[in-house]
Amino acid sequence: MPPLDLHVAVFGASGAGKTVLLAAFYRAQTQPSFQQEYAYKIQAVNKAQGNRLLGRFYRLEEGTFPDGSTRFDEIEFDFFPRDLPEPAVRIHWYDYPGRWWEEEPVDADEREAMREGLLRLGMSQVGILLADGAKYRSEGTGYMRWLFEHFADECDRLRRTSAAAGEEVSFPREWILALSKADLFPPEYSARDFEREVCRDADDQLAKLCAVLRAEHAFGHRFMLLSSVAAPPDAQVDPKTSLGVRTLAPAVLVSTVEGAVREAQASRKEKSAKETFFQGLRDLMQFVDSVDDFLPKRYQIVSKILRFVSIKDFASTRVDRLKRMREDAIRRGDTFKAVLTGMVAALRDDEGLRAYHQNQ
Template structure:
């Protein structure tokens, strides 16, 4: 059976840390210690891309931070359960250069590359907007307001200019707002604190951005802290100091499921206004066994996910219970359940609780 496909688009201004994040994301989850603890590992589908990412990370250990990417990158990762040969999930990672949101294309070739890259937005279940933690720490809420205003204006411009050329841009409906360079903040600072500050001080800008993206619930309820590496001025980078990197793929998975629930709820006229996400998920599960095409194509993956992970796992199952379910699945050779249950468990461990917060 082919792996499940998850598509994620990552955005951020130049210097926000997208290039470093990708290298740290890949390196951390290819290590034997990660596979032992989380029961899965990842592998780049393209060997050359995997080697390039590892090379970037090892240069990071020497204190050599890579230059930001100036081109659109598409990288595919397969997620393999521990000791099982078959991939369970394939993540398609679309990395949009920060310069594309700041400058005009330099020539016709770059203009075409931008057009092709933006068309892939419609395939993405989840978008990640990366806020620069260093700028947020030094400039405060004014930086976040600027980021939302700038991103909203650029999305609106791209939508209008692409429509004029016959290429309608479709943005992801589900988003995660992530704060990079989280090692610059106190150890007790968590994603919940970031959420409180943003929702308190930039609510008008959030509303504008959601309106431009035509997704009223897109921003404002999923927040992450990400520290790819700690970078002390007088020491080498310690690869064990990352935060949130291991939580990122599970957050994308859960966001995809939540998006599908909202899509399904929106099509039901009899839905109660007070219906919770988990009530909607329960209804969604009831449809799965008999109907595969009731959702838009990019969300049909969810019908497969829900065959292997109980909706209770998303709601309240304890970490120790999830880990037991995961180990049982490994013994049975149940590829999908092992990886997906492992990801849900990662949101509930100590790092996941600090790095990821959802307020709805």
């Protein structure tokens, strides 16, 4: 069986930390210690891309931060269960250069690259907007308001110019707001704290952004803390200490399922106005074999996910039980359940609880 395809689009202004994040994301999850703890590992589908990411990481160990990306990149990662040969999940990572949201294309070639890259948005189940933790720490709420206003204006501009050219841009409907460089904040600071601050101080800007994206629940629902490296004051950078990097792929997986549930609930006229997310997921499970008939193509993988991970796993299963299920799946050679339950478990461990929060 081919791997499940998850598509994620990552955005952030220049200097927000996307390039460092990608290198740390890859390096952390290729290590034997990660595979032993989480029972899966990742591998770059393109060997040359994987080598470039490792090269960036090793230069980080020497204290050299890589230059930010100036072009659109698509990188594919396969997720393999421990001791099993076949990949279970493939994540397509679309990295959009920060300068695309700040400057005009320099020439016709870049304009065409931008057009082709942005068309990939329609394939993405989840978008990640990366806020610069250093700027947020120094500038406070004003920076977050600017970020949301700026991103909303640029998305609106893109939609209008694309429509004028006869190409309709489709944005992801499910989003994660992630704060980079989280090591600059106190150890007790969590994604829940970040959520409270943003929803309290920038709610109008969030509402505008949701309206531009035509997705009521796009922002203000999922929050993450991400630290690709630890850089305490007056100390050497430690690229082996990170936060949230191992939680990122599980958050994308869960967001994809939640997006499908919302699509399914919206398509059912008989749904109750008080229906909760998990009630919607339970109903979705009841007719999972026919779910592909009404879900948009980018969400049709959810019917496959729900055949391997039950509603209880997403809702309330304890971490220790999830890990037992994961190990049992590995013993039975059940590739999909091994990786999927491993990802859900990663959201429930100590790091996952600090780094990821959803308020609905």
